[in-house]
Amino acid sequence: MARLNGMRNRKRAKARRRVGSASLCYRCNVDREREARRLATTYVWWQEAATTLANPRKLLCQILRYGRPEDYVAAEEIWGKEMFRQVLIEARPGEIDPKSAHFWRLHFGLPALERPAAAQYDPRTPPAPKLSQRLD
Helix, strand or coil, X not given: CHHHHHHXXXXXXXXXXXXXXHHHHHHCCCCHHHHHHHHHHXXXXXXXXXXXXXXXXXXXXXXXXXXXXXXXXXXXXXXCHHHHHHHHHHCCEXXXXXXXXXXXXXXXXXXXXXXXXXXXXXXXXXXXXXXXXXXX
């Protein structure tokens, strides 16, 4: 039994080393131009990479919405954390889903967005006319 535990511990240690080294590979000397093109073709596949990279706002919104952690790290090294923060602040409704927007607002220390209050039922309000009455 002791031998099995020793093998398990070695496997866990080896797995930990692999996980740690995966995040470091994006901090090495990465060809930023090639990495930016890869991100553009991955996250904004419907248009040319050159068009996307001329104005990376849509690309950064897509990364905030759908991005993998290693792609976020790579993009942050290329464009910087402040650019992501600006994109998040200036995002139009629907560009970033509410769950992702909430996560990134917490990440950047921004205040949460206020949701519009749900319409309250008021019994004094007359009901909307039926479709058959609107057509007449």
